[in-house]
Amino acid sequence: MRRLNYLFLIAFTFTSYSQNSNSDSVFINKIYNEALSNGESYEWLDYLSNQIGGRLSGSVNYDRSVKWGKEQLELIDIDSVWLQPVMVPKWVRGAPEYAHIETRPGNNISVPIAALGGSISTPSIGIFANVLEVKSFNELRELGKDSVSGRIVFYNRPMDETLINTFEAYGGSVDQRTRGTAEAAKLGAVGVIVRSMTTILDDYPHTGSMYYDGLTLNQRIPAAAISTNGAELLSSMLSLNPKTKFFFRQNSKNFPDVLTHTVIGEIKGSQKPEEIIVVGGHLDTWDLGDGSHDDGAGIVQSMEVLRIFKSLNYKPKRTIRVVLFANEENGLRGGNKYARESKLKNEKHFFALESDAGGFTPRGFSFDTSEKEFKLIKKFEELFEDYGMNNFFLGGSGADIGPLKDGLVILAGLRPDPQRYFDVHHAASDTFDKINKRELELGAAAMASLIYLMDNYKL
Amino acid sequence: MRRLNYLFLIAFTFTSYSQNSNSDSVFINKIYNEALSNGESYEWLDYLSNQIGGRLSGSVNYDRSVKWGKEQLELIDIDSVWLQPVMVPKWVRGAPEYAHIETRPGNNISVPIAALGGSISTPSIGIFANVLEVKSFNELRELGKDSVSGRIVFYNRPMDETLINTFEAYGGSVDQRTRGTAEAAKLGAVGVIVRSMTTILDDYPHTGSMYYDGLTLNQRIPAAAISTNGAELLSSMLSLNPKTKFFFRQNSKNFPDVLTHTVIGEIKGSQKPEEIIVVGGHLDTWDLGDGSHDDGAGIVQSMEVLRIFKSLNYKPKRTIRVVLFANEENGLRGGNKYARESKLKNEKHFFALESDAGGFTPRGFSFDTSEKEFKLIKKFEELFEDYGMNNFFLGGSGADIGPLKDGLVILAGLRPDPQRYFDVHHAASDTFDKINKRELELGAAAMASLIYLMDNYKL
Numbered sequence: 001m002r003r004l005n006y007l008f009l010i011a012f013t014f015t016s017y018s019q020n021s022n023s024d025s026v027f028i029n030k031i032y033n034e035a036l037s038n039g040e041s042y043e044w045l046d047y048l049s050n051q052i053g054g055r056l057s058g059s060v061n062y063d064r065s066v067k068w069g070k071e072q073l074e075l076i077d078i079d080s081v082w083l084q085p086v087m088v089p090k091w092v093r094g095a096p097e098y099a100h101i102e103t104r105p106g107n108n109i110s111v112p113i114a115a116l117g118g119s120i121s122t123p124s125i126g127i128f129a130n131v132l133e134v135k136s137f138n139e140l141r142e143l144g145k146d147s148v149s150g151r152i153v154f155y156n157r158p159m160d161e162t163l164i165n166t167f168e169a170y171g172g173s174v175d176q177r178t179r180g181t182a183e184a185a186k187l188g189a190v191g192v193i194v195r196s197m198t199t200i201l202d203d204y205p206h207t208g209s210m211y212y213d214g215l216t217l218n219q220r221i222p223a224a225a226i227s228t229n230g231a232e233l234l235s236s237m238l239s240l241n242p243k244t245k246f247f248f249r250q251n252s253k254n255f256p257d258v259l260t261h262t263v264i265g266e267i268k269g270s271q272k273p274e275e276i277i278v279v280g281g282h283l284d285t286w287d288l289g290d291g292s293h294d295d296g297a298g299i300v301q302s303m304e305v306l307r308i309f310k311s312l313n314y315k316p317k318r319t320i321r322v323v324l325f326a327n328e329e330n331g332l333r334g335g336n337k338y339a340r341e342s343k344l345k346n347e348k349h350f351f352a353l354e355s356d357a358g359g360f361t362p363r364g365f366s367f368d369t370s371e372k373e374f375k376l377i378k379k380f381e382e383l384f385e386d387y388g389m390n391n392f393f394l395g396g397s398g399a400d401i402g403p404l405k406d407g408l409v410i411l412a413g414l415r416p417d418p419q420r421y422f423d424v425h426h427a428a429s430d431t432f433d434k435i436n437k438r439e440l441e442l443g444a445a446a447m448a449s450l451i452y453l454m455d456n457y458k459l
Numbered sequence: 460m461r462r463l464n465y466l467f468l469i470a471f472t473f474t475s476y477s478q479n480s481n482s483d484s485v486f487i488n489k490i491y492n493e494a495l496s497n498g499e500s501y502e503w504l505d506y507l508s509n510q511i512g513g514r515l516s517g518s519v520n521y522d523r524s525v526k527w528g529k530e531q532l533e534l535i536d537i538d539s540v541w542l543q544p545v546m547v548p549k550w551v552r553g554a555p556e557y558a559h560i561e562t563r564p565g566n567n568i569s570v571p572i573a574a575l576g577g578s579i580s581t582p583s584i585g586i587f588a589n590v591l592e593v594k595s596f597n598e599l600r601e602l603g604k605d606s607v608s609g610r611i612v613f614y615n616r617p618m619d620e621t622l623i624n625t626f627e628a629y630g631g632s633v634d635q636r637t638r639g640t641a642e643a644a645k646l647g648a649v650g651v652i653v654r655s656m657t658t659i660l661d662d663y664p665h666t667g668s669m670y671y672d673g674l675t676l677n678q679r680i681p682a683a684a685i686s687t688n689g690a691e692l693l694s695s696m697l698s699l700n701p702k703t704k705f706f707f708r709q710n711s712k713n714f715p716d717v718l719t720h721t722v723i724g725e726i727k728g729s730q731k732p733e734e735i736i737v738v739g740g741h742l743d744t745w746d747l748g749d750g751s752h753d754d755g756a757g758i759v760q761s762m763e764v765l766r767i768f769k770s771l772n773y774k775p776k777r778t779i780r781v782v783l784f785a786n787e788e789n790g791l792r793g794g795n796k797y798a799r800e801s802k803l804k805n806e807k808h809f810f811a812l813e814s815d816a817g818g819f820t821p822r823g824f825s826f827d828t829s830e831k832e833f834k835l836i837k838k839f840e841e842l843f844e845d846y847g848m849n850n851f852f853l854g855g856s857g858a859d860i861g862p863l864k865d866g867l868v869i870l871a872g873l874r875p876d877p878q879r880y881f882d883v884h885h886a887a888s889d890t891f892d893k894i895n896k897r898e899l900e901l902g903a904a905a906m907a908s909l910i911y912l913m914d915n916y917k918l
Contacts, residue, residue, distance in 0.1 A: 032621065032623070033621045036620050036621045037620060037621055161495050161496060161897075162491065162492045162495045162496055164491070164845065164846050164847055164901070166897075199897065200896060361820070361876050361878050363847065386623065387623050388623055388822065388850075388876075391847075417820050417847075417876065419820050419895060419897045419898050419901065420895050420897075420898070423895070436878060436879050436882070437659060438620075438625075438658065438878045438879075439878050439879070442623070442878065
């Protein structure tokens with residue numbers, strides 16, 4: 001009899017698990033079918049990219065995207081939509097940049113550059129100086145003030161193309177762009193040129209943020225990204241003639257902070273409305289392309305999660321909130337403000353998921369949580385096997401949701417295939433034609449599926 | 460003492476395995492670094508696609524690609540390179556096709572079509588007839604001769620967009636293209652229009668092979684693919700007015716078979732030269748695009764496998780043979796001839812790997828072998844984990860190597876991410892600009908790694 005009971009218990013447990021898991025897998029299948037058959041993410045992104053376009057913080061275009069985001073969220077008929085005010089930096093590129101390499105007096109080859117975000121202008125007549133090519137800050141410091149002073153520092157350490165994870169390669173080189181100008185300025189450089197952060201050789205300069213650290217206004221020097229082809233050419237010219245001179249002119253300017261908004265919408269939870277699940281991306285982009293991959297994709301995928309739930313008539317247990325964050329690219333003011341407001345209101349965030357790594361075929365999710373928690377969540381992995389994206393791993397989530405981290409909230413990031421991302425990242429080539437409809441939709445479906453599972457997790 | 464021995468044995472076995480596995484993983488890392496840093500596949504494909512272009516069997520362009528393939532293989536200095544003669548079908552598209560929907564007398568909307576490969580021409584004045592839209596052969600047969608006779612049959616069953624594996628969706632719809640014309644002709648249809656085999660809505664007709672089965676010359680009717688946008692439009696028009704007429708004109712023609720070649724190169728094995736490992740793809744393409752994904756990618760990846768071995772100074776134990784097969788698209792004559800010749804010469808093939816599913820991020824390998832053998836090979840999977848493509852599964856290899864199947868040879872196919880393949884498959888949009896360098900190189904590296912492992916397997 002004991003034995004019978006014992007067997008019965010096993011059988012029951014198994015059936016019960018299997019039923020739950022089965023109903024989860026049925027619902028996830030519905031999510032995928034909805035995303036692939038009736039998805040709106042692609043058409044949304046078409047509008048956002050082609051009718052609005054690039055939308056740097058503080059621009060008129062950014063405000064147009066806020067209006068659009070609010071209107072679209074209202075159209076999918078969720079419980080509430082509102083704007084969260086946030087003060088953001090305003091930086092303007094100004095007139096197109098120009099640069100050339102002087103191979104010998106009177107013989108110039110023009111090369112494509114783009115001012116780095118936050119950089120000051122050159123004098124209106126430009127900067128014309130000798131060039132010091134370096135691969136690292138150590139090399140720069142060892143060369144010292146005598147070598148650097150009066151020169152344009154040219155950072156030319158490429159992203160490591162042998163790394164399979166291109167984000168790791170980016171992480172290994174981007175210090176040149178973010179901190180290189182301050183380092184060079186301290187040693188008396190007159191300007192900075194940085195090799196674009198991409199592994200491909202092409203003619204697009206890739207912009208991105210840079211910081212002057214503690215430098216006073218008069219210590220600051222202008223900085224620009226040069227296309228990888230341009231960097232290769234400049235490096236060759238320097239190796240032929242170390243006295244090769246470089247000219248560049250840019251007209252960028254920092255203005256006082258301006259008021260803009262993060263867009264928020266939510267479906268109220270039916271069982272634990274006080275526990276909030278966030279899904280989001282950033283609505284701002286750099287100004288060169290239309291930001292389709294960075295991060296238009298994350299925006300429309302996040303919106304699509306709520307649209308899918310509404311369309312499948314799914315009533316979430318917890319409150320599901322979509323957040324279209326302001327100002328990720330050059331300030332993270334939207335993410336910081338959201339976390340600060342949330343803390344002031346004593347809101348409890350249970351889970352937050354960000355998509356900000358491009359709209360490519362989703363390969364998995366990264367989690368920022370305890371190992372113990374991660375082990376439990378990793379059990380969901382098998383539910384994604386049929387969709388080719390069962391790669392859950394610990395490490396990282398997203399910049400905008402990062403400030404929510406409090407030791408309790410579980411953070412996660414969508415991890416799409418990373419091979420193509422840096423081809424277009426922060427460049428004029430980040431445009432809608434680089435988006436594949438199915439890849440974008442599969443990302444949205446994966447996100448909706450994870451949000452659904454987390455909504456039912458630990459109830 | 461027994462115990463000690465026993466422990467010693469375990470330790471030894473473990474060390475031995477670990478050393479092997481470790482040296483394998485070190486060598487695989489070298490392969491990936493070589494492919495990503497010094498790879499030639501991308502430049503080769505640039506030439507093949509942009510300087511030679513589309514190369515249908517029997518065309519001058521195909522013969523140019525044979526010459527190019529042979530020359531390039533000779534340049535990488537492998538042991539021998541030769542051409543295998545093969546007779547192939549010659550089909551020519553002729554003057555550009557034209558089609559329109561007559562919405563009402565005198566009001567025509569032109570739509571993009573492309574003759575299916577192997578189809579006969581229309582009369583020079585074209586075909587103008589009423590249209591019968593069907594989704595399946597069953598539907599067609601139920602409608603019967605009275606409904607079909609004198610009409611253009613319009614097959615309009617879309618590929619199932621909810622299937623994650625797009626090849627499965629293709630398999631579920633392609634019978635309309637391959638067998639639909641014969642089915643319709645038997646019931647008296649005067650022509651056939653087939654919805655293009657793609658899930659996207661665009662203006663490219665996607666061609667592909669069709670067969671007349673046993674139909675005599677005078678029973679044959681012409682067949683063309685219509686773009687998906689065209690199919691949607693035609694279907695709408697028919698639902699508004701079932702008497703809507705369709706006009707199409709094409710000038711395609713079948714010629715007698717012509718002599719051409721499969722290109723073969725090899726590195727002789729150092730330990731078991733009599734055991735052959737094949738890596739290959741097909742050199743022919745459809746005529747509309749330049750065939751960069753189908754199958755230029757597979758060609759240059761296969762060539763790259765041997766180049767990598769030479770460059771790393773790897774001396775294979777078995778004979779490694781690269782085969783650039785002729786005539787996969789409309790006849791499979793190259794694959795059949797290769798297998799037949801091989802049998803005649805009593806050659807022993809140990810392993811064959813084909814890449815013919817596009818040059819996208821590799822996700823895994825499919826195997827066509829016994830379950831027992833597969834279980835052993837699946838142990839290699841973990842070696843690919845760091846490269847994001849550890850998905851080994853049973854089922855399918857490649858069309859060209861299929862004829863080698865004899866119950867002994869192990870067959871395999873590279874399985875890239877399938878989301879974008881059918882966007883361009885057999886259409887004018889299958890061009891070099893759709894190729895991503897890193898994705899292509901990662902495929903070549905994965906193939907070289909598997910070939911290396913199989914070369915050392917069961918020695």
